[in-house]
Amino acid sequence: MATKENDQIIKENNCETKMGLPCVLEAFTSIFSTGSISNKCCGELVVLGKVCHSVLVKRTLENPVFNDLNPATIIAKSIQTWNNCLALIDSPSPSA
Numbered sequence: 001m002a003t004k005e006n007d008q009i010i011k012e013n014n015c016e017t018k019m020g021l022p023c024v025l026e027a028f029t030s031i032f033s034t035g036s037i038s039n040k041c042c043g044e045l046v047v048l049g050k051v052c053h054s055v056l057v058k059r060t061l062e063n064p065v066f067n068d069l070n071p072a073t074i075i076a077k078s079i080q081t082w083n084n085c086l087a088l089i090d091s092p093s094p095s096a
Contacts, residue, residue, distance in 0.1 A: 006055050015055065018044070018049075038089060042084070042085035042088045046063075046085055046089045
């Protein structure tokens with residue numbers, strides 16, 4: 001049920017085309033594992049936008065591979081990564 005909704009949001013917002021693979025992997029590692037995200041990738045994450053960021057994290061959590069992870073912890077790390085990037089980028093211009 002939620003997967004369809006997430007896929008629709010991802011498609012409508014072109015979420016999967018806004019970040020380069022190296023930065024996707026960096027963001028993923030900083031949220032789902034341990035690692036940090038570079039300034040360059042923070043910039044890409046902010047351009048990606050909060051809606052895409054949130055829905056991509058949620059969709060990843062729906063994958064059975066990640067069943068052993070605590071969703072609350074991942075969501076918290078996702079928000080922390082987003083906030084850290086926002087602070088780093090300071091005041092990003094809204095994406096057109």
